Amino acid sequence: MNPTNYLYLSAILFSIGAVGVVVRRNAIVVFMCIELMLNAANLAFVTFANMTGNLQGQVMAFFTMVVAACEVVVGLAIIVTIYRSRRSASVDDASLLSR
Amino acid sequence: MNTSTNIVYLIALPLFSSALLMLLGRKADKWGHIFASLISASAFFVGVTEFFAMCSRPEEARAVTQKLFTWISVGDFQVDASLLLDQLSIAFVLLITGVGTLIHIYSIAYMSHDRDQRRFFAYLNFFIAAMLLLVLGDSYLNLYVGWEGVGLASYLLIGFWNQKPEYATAAKKAFVMNRVGDFGLSIAIMIGFATFGSVSFSGIEEKVGGASETALTAMGLMLLLAAAGKSAQFPLQAWLGDAMAGPTPVSALIHAATMVTAGVYLITRSNFIFDNAPTAQLAVVMIGIITLLFGAIIGTAKDDIKKVLAASTMSQIGYMILATGFGPAGYAFAIMHLLTHGFFKAGMFLGAGSVMHGMNDEVNMRKYGGLAKFMPITSITFGLGYLAIIGVPPFAGFYSKDKIIETAFNAGGLQGVIFGGSALLGAIITAFYMTRVMLLTFAGNKRWASDAHPHESPFLMWAPMAILAIGSVASGYLLYSGKAIVKWLAPVVDKDHHEHVEFLPPIVVTALAIAAVVIGVSIALLKNRGEQSESAPSDVSIWTRIARRDLLQDDANEFLFMRPGQEVTKALVATDDRVIDGAVRGVAASAVGSARGLRKLQTGYVRNYALLILIGAAVILAAMWVVTI
Numbered sequence: 001m002n003p004t005n006y007l008y009l010s011a012i013l014f015s016i017g018a019v020g021v022v023v024r025r026n027a028i029v030v031f032m033c034i035e036l037m038l039n040a041a042n043l044a045f046v047t048f049a050n051m052t053g054n055l056q057g058q059v060m061a062f063f064t065m066v067v068a069a070c071e072v073v074v075g076l077a078i079i080v081t082i083y084r085s086r087r088s089a090s091v092d093d094a095s096l097l098s099r
Numbered sequence: 100m101n102t103s104t105n106i107v108y109l110i111a112l113p114l115f116s117s118a119l120l121m122l123l124g125r126k127a128d129k130w131g132h133i134f135a136s137l138i139s140a141s142a143f144f145v146g147v148t149e150f151f152a153m154c155s156r157p158e159e160a161r162a163v164t165q166k167l168f169t170w171i172s173v174g175d176f177q178v179d180a181s182l183l184l185d186q187l188s189i190a191f192v193l194l195i196t197g198v199g200t201l202i203h204i205y206s207i208a209y210m211s212h213d214r215d216q217r218r219f220f221a222y223l224n225f226f227i228a229a230m231l232l233l234v235l236g237d238s239y240l241n242l243y244v245g246w247e248g249v250g251l252a253s254y255l256l257i258g259f260w261n262q263k264p265e266y267a268t269a270a271k272k273a274f275v276m277n278r279v280g281d282f283g284l285s286i287a288i289m290i291g292f293a294t295f296g297s298v299s300f301s302g303i304e305e306k307v308g309g310a311s312e313t314a315l316t317a318m319g320l321m322l323l324l325a326a327a328g329k330s331a332q333f334p335l336q337a338w339l340g341d342a343m344a345g346p347t348p349v350s351a352l353i354h355a356a357t358m359v360t361a362g363v364y365l366i367t368r369s370n371f372i373f374d375n376a377p378t379a380q381l382a383v384v385m386i387g388i389i390t391l392l393f394g395a396i397i398g399t400a401k402d403d404i405k406k407v408l409a410a411s412t413m414s415q416i417g418y419m420i421l422a423t424g425f426g427p428a429g430y431a432f433a434i435m436h437l438l439t440h441g442f443f444k445a446g447m448f449l450g451a452g453s454v455m456h457g458m459n460d461e462v463n464m465r466k467y468g469g470l471a472k473f474m475p476i477t478s479i480t481f482g483l484g485y486l487a488i489i490g491v492p493p494f495a496g497f498y499s500k501d502k503i504i505e506t507a508f509n510a511g512g513l514q515g516v517i518f519g520g521s522a523l524l525g526a527i528i529t530a531f532y533m534t535r536v537m538l539l540t541f542a543g544n545k546r547w548a549s550d551a552h553p554h555e556s557p558f559l560m561w562a563p564m565a566i567l568a569i570g571s572v573a574s575g576y577l578l579y580s581g582k583a584i585v586k587w588l589a590p591v592v593d594k595d596h597h598e599h600v601e602f603l604p605p606i607v608v609t610a611l612a613i614a615a616v617v618i619g620v621s622i623a624l625l626k627n628r629g630e631q632s633e634s635a636p637s638d639v640s641i642w643t644r645i646a647r648r649d650l651l652q653d654d655a656n657e658f659l660f661m662r663p664g665q666e667v668t669k670a671l672v673a674t675d676d677r678v679i680d681g682a683v684r685g686v687a688a689s690a691v692g693s694a695r696g697l698r699k700l701q702t703g704y705v706r707n708y709a710l711l712i713l714i715g716a717a718v719i720l721a722a723m724w725v726v727t728i
Contacts (some may be wrong), residue, residue, distance in 0.1 A: 022706055022710045023707045025706075094705065094706055095705075096703060097701060097703030
């Protein structure tokens with residue numbers, strides 16, 4: 001199969017993630033969209049690695065997974081804490097700056 | 100020039116005593132006044148010794164110097180703190196220490212009831228030291244130190260009873276007006292340094308031939324301003340009347356005999372400047388004439404005995420300044436009048452103090468009258484001073500004033516007639532107002548306050564008055580016999596031995612001067628005959644009223660300087676408030692305003708930030724894409 005198609009898929013997934021982050025209010029969904037963007041990037045890395053025939057892109061994909069795992073741990077902890085204090089998972093409610 | 104090692108003691112003794120009395124404080128209360136008087140007397144003794152030593156030397160070796168230390172040394176410019184005792188300084192030294200000692204003795208009795216007597220004597224000694232430094236300094240810079248010192252002493256002593264606010268104000272007025280003159284002196288020193296590269300009298304005199312007349316005129320006018328401030332000459336005369344707030348011995352010593360004559364000294368000492376700057380000399384003459392008439396007119400209108408004497412001092416110093424304006428022909432007579440005036444005016448001030456002492460400190464002459472019987476010694480000593488000041492031959496004032504009038508006529512032509520005529524007019528007015536003082540105080544009906552018990556003053560007070568009265572009688576003849584003073588001062592003020600032209604024969608001038616005295620005295624006798632009232636008449640002409648207000652001198656100062664000064668201050672405050680503070684506040688306000696606008700960018704919504712990050716990333720990528728193509 002033409003590896004370019006993987007890149008198109010990666011771009012589509014990234015765009016879906018980016019739109020999701022911007023338009024959705026639920027913190028969990030926003031979080032999932034971020035994961036989607038990270039994984040879209042991973043897909044692109046792996047595809048490039050395959051296309052160029054070296055392992056650098058695959059190594060980067062592992063790094064991204066590690067970072068994503070850490071981010072999930074910290075991010076979910078923050079979301080849970082905010083939910084406990086505000087009884088809401090909406091990211092718009094988490095704004096304390098007065099207008 | 101010879102050197103001497105004794106001159107410094109003249110200054111060091113009173114300075115030491117003054118510092119001692121001030122530092123010891125109340126511990127010295129018991130003996131401070133005696134100590135200060137002895138110190139003053141010993142300074143006089145040093146002065147007399149120096150005088151006889153000077154007389155024993157040949158004429159060209161009479162001046163001596165003493166270098167104390169190098170004061171300023173910057174590159175080529177060097178100023179030594181050194182003293183110069185020549186024929187001119189010694190005359191002042193003897194006057195200052197001699198009259199000063201007499202007034203110290205007088206003050207022992209006069210100030211005996213004052214709890215701050217010691218402080219008074221400390222200030223008096225400080226004044227003597229500063230005044231001696233003024234006349235002994237060998238450069239303008241040394242003179243300046245003494246000049247400021249006597250200003251400070253005058254301020255401290257005018258405001259000696261500063262618990263009274265109006266006395267403190269009088270002291271402040273004197274100090275501020277003196278400072279105006281002092282600016283003239285400092286500018287003159289700067290002009291002198293810029294032109295000649297030197298500040299010492301001898302250094303400037305050497306190079307005076309090479310200087311432009313403009314520079315000399317500028318320097319002369321600035322020196323004249325300085326002299327006007329210190330000597331209460333027009334237009335800086337207004338402080339002298341108020342200076343009478345000080346204790347009477349102070350008025351006698353500082354505001355009659357010595358400090359106020361510093362201006363005459365300054366001009367005489369700077370003769371090499373003025374002799375080469377005819378414009379400045381003319382200005383000196385004009386100022387002298389204006390002041391001698393100004394003071395005399397104020398003298399006719401005042402009822403306060405000390406203020407009359409102050410006005411008369413102003414007028415007599417006007418005569419001296421007038422004389423100095425005639426160059427080598429006049430300097431010696433200016434100094435001669437200064438010395439005789441030192442005797443008779445100090446004597447009269449002490450007499451006025453004695454009268455006040457006996458009349459519960461009353462100064463209004465309308466509350467006196469008929470005191471001759473109760474204060475015989477005071478009335479005689481005062482009377483001798485009176486005969487001297489109006490210029491009755493052979494009393495001291497006759498010789499000196501007559502010579503000044505003669506010199507004024509000798510200026511020649513119409514100028515000479517105007518100058519001489521004004522001086523004669525001044526003599527008429529002087530005779531008038533001094534006769535009025537005599538009549539109101541010592542003659543006529545008693546107009547005393549009910550609790551007044553006039554009595555003669557103690558020995559310590561009348562002895563100095565008697566000595567000064569002897570001086571008022573004899574000093575003129577002694578100074579003038581064989582032209583002694585002229586010959587004595589010639590090496591300082593008349594090195595080239597100018598020939599003096601005579602416009603009128605001296606005998607005619609003398610006759611005119613005596614006629615002036617007779618006219619003045621007759622008018623006073625006519626005007627003041629019969630009973631005197633206890634209060635000044637109020638239905639008087641506008642001219643009398645103006646004269647009673649000191650010829651509007653304070654009003655003029657207020658209108659010309661004080662009010663505009665206040666306006667300038669107000670404008671400056673407004674500028675500071677609006678322009679300078681406004682700029683600072685404006686910068687702050689614009690920072691606050693722009694921050695308020697920029698704050699809107701921070702919404703606090705995560706999605707907002709995410710969108711911005713996205714857009715930013717897209718922009719960067721787009722830019723990179725554009726660059727790589």
